[in-house]
Amino acid sequence: MRPPRATLTGNRVHLRPPRRADGAAFVAAVRTSRRLHGRWVSAPGTPAAYALYLSRYVRRAGLPANAALLVCRSGDEALAGAFNFSEIVRGPFESAYLGYYAFAPLAGHGYMTEGFALALDFAFRRLGLHRVEANVQPDNARSLALLERVGFVREGYSRRYIRLAGRWRDHVRFAMLAEDWRLRRASLRAAVGLPR
Numbered sequence: 001m002r003p004p005r006a007t008l009t010g011n012r013v014h015l016r017p018p019r020r021a022d023g024a025a026f027v028a029a030v031r032t033s034r035r036l037h038g039r040w041v042s043a044p045g046t047p048a049a050y051a052l053y054l055s056r057y058v059r060r061a062g063l064p065a066n067a068a069l070l071v072c073r074s075g076d077e078a079l080a081g082a083f084n085f086s087e088i089v090r091g092p093f094e095s096a097y098l099g100y101y102a103f104a105p106l107a108g109h110g111y112m113t114e115g116f117a118l119a120l121d122f123a124f125r126r127l128g129l130h131r132v133e134a135n136v137q138p139d140n141a142r143s144l145a146l147l148e149r150v151g152f153v154r155e156g157y158s159r160r161y162i163r164l165a166g167r168w169r170d171h172v173r174f175a176m177l178a179e180d181w182r183l184r185r186a187s188l189r190a191a192v193g194l195p196r
């Protein structure tokens with residue numbers, strides 16, 4: 001089966017899979033985002049880590065187990081961030097985890113909010129998933145605000161859930177279901193430039 005076509009276009013950004021040619025710009029963006037990323041995420045910040053990321057997140061054929069989408073500013077193609085779907089499980093579950101980060105110079109301009117809506121369209125309308133789960137540290141205010149802005153529902157609390165920056169960190173569990181997204185996308189559609 002062919003993988004779903006993965007370029008999604010909004011009003012100000014578009015999402016597309018990462019390529020080998022993005023390596024230098026991606027690694028540079030991660031390095032300039034160290035303070036922003038802090039202890040919240042661990043993004044590939046060396047050429048070797050980027051190569052591993054590509055091998056894990058970009059598949060040439062078949063339905064993916066992981067899928068990455070770069071947030072590119074339309075016009076100049078500047079990298080604004082990334083969305084990473086992992087552990088995509090089909091069958092009765094139809095679920096994936098979603099991780100994300102902005103890149104420092106372009107953070108705080110609304111690009112990730114727009115990108116999030118496009119990424120959810122990818123998950124629910126192209127991959128046909130039923131559930132997307134996102135886990136966030138309880139004191140990560142910007143990420144909590146982003147999830148709430150997009151319409152994720154808080155489901156629970158996972159103790160010592162992911163080891164980041166050398167420590168097991170508690171996370172709050174959020175999810176968006178396909179049913180939720182059908183309602184939520186209607187209110188975001190015009191602002192983001194989602195297709196009908």
Ligand SMILES: CC(C)(COP(=O)(O)OP(=O)(O)OC[C@H]1O[C@@H](n2cnc3c(N)ncnc32)[C@H](O)[C@@H]1OP(=O)(O)O)[C@@H](O)C(=O)NCCC(=O)NCCS
Nearest residue numbers: 036037040100101102107108109110111112113136142143
């Ligand atoms: C969490 C994170 C991805 C949010 O990214 P971001 O770039 O701030 O996201 P956005 O720009 O879309 O956020 C919207 C902000 O831009 C503002 N904004 C500016 N112009 C805007 C526009 N045209 N449209 C919408 N929002 C706009 C919003 O008001 C909002 O600001 P506020 O937080 O003061 O309310 C980013 O902070 C990050 O990478 N953090 C570190 C990594 C991380 O925590 N990842 C998640 C782990 S769970």
